[in-house]
Amino acid sequence: MNNWLTTYIQTQKAALDSIPIDKVQLIIELLRVAWREDRQIMVFANGGSAANSSHFATDLGKGASDKLGKRFRVLSLNDNVSWMTALANDYAYEDVFLRQLENYGSEGDVVITMSVSGNSPNCVKALEWAKKNGLVTVALVSGKKGILGEVADHVIAINDTHYGRVEDAHMTICHMICYAFMKKPSERGKNRPAHLGNQPCDDQWLALEKSAHARPEPSMPVLLCC
DSSP states (O other): OOHHHHHHHHHHHHHHTTOOHHHHHHHHHHHHHHHHTOEEEEESSHHHHHHHHHHHIIIIIIHHHHSSSOOOOHHHHHHHHHHHHHHHHTTOGGGGTTHHHHOOTTTTEEEEOOSSSSSOHHHHHHHHHHHHHHHHEEEOTTOHHHHHHHHHHHHOOOSOOOOHHHHHHHHHHHHHHHHHHHHTOOOOOOOOEETTTTTHHHHHHHHHOOOOTOOOOOOOOOEEOO
């Protein structure tokens, strides 16, 4: 047992070492633009990744928002059990996130999904809808990548396929993102996202720098799917 535990820790470290820091920094900057533009962030996933989704929404909505002053508009779509079961019962389980996006989603919002298989039908359908309707899509996946790895605008793949280790690595990424805002609330990274919605981010950054405290026109949510 001791050898098995030691090996598990070693392989977990390898999974963490495979996190691409430059891509994490890009997601931080995407969310910083979303925060500045008052866009809503929505998160969704299944199983253990659903728990990560809820945890991420809590840390971003409470901890990071407390440090920044202005609040993140973040929502986990796998937390409303009555709505999810109504959608699953009346439509199909693979529609439980898609149907909520039809209520909340708007062009320029951000969707982040976490899935080890990369093929969860409800996450795939929601991400495909989001991309078709002009939302920014992000997928945290495993070495399998799956359909989500092909559909998403931005993909972070952990170099492992073990569910426990990949889910732990995904949660580490979520914590890195949230604590970047908690510990470095005024620091802007060097990697500017290429686009948020259909607008070049260079133009957005110039506008933000001219009116850092101006409240933008409210828009609909940014989505995070796990």
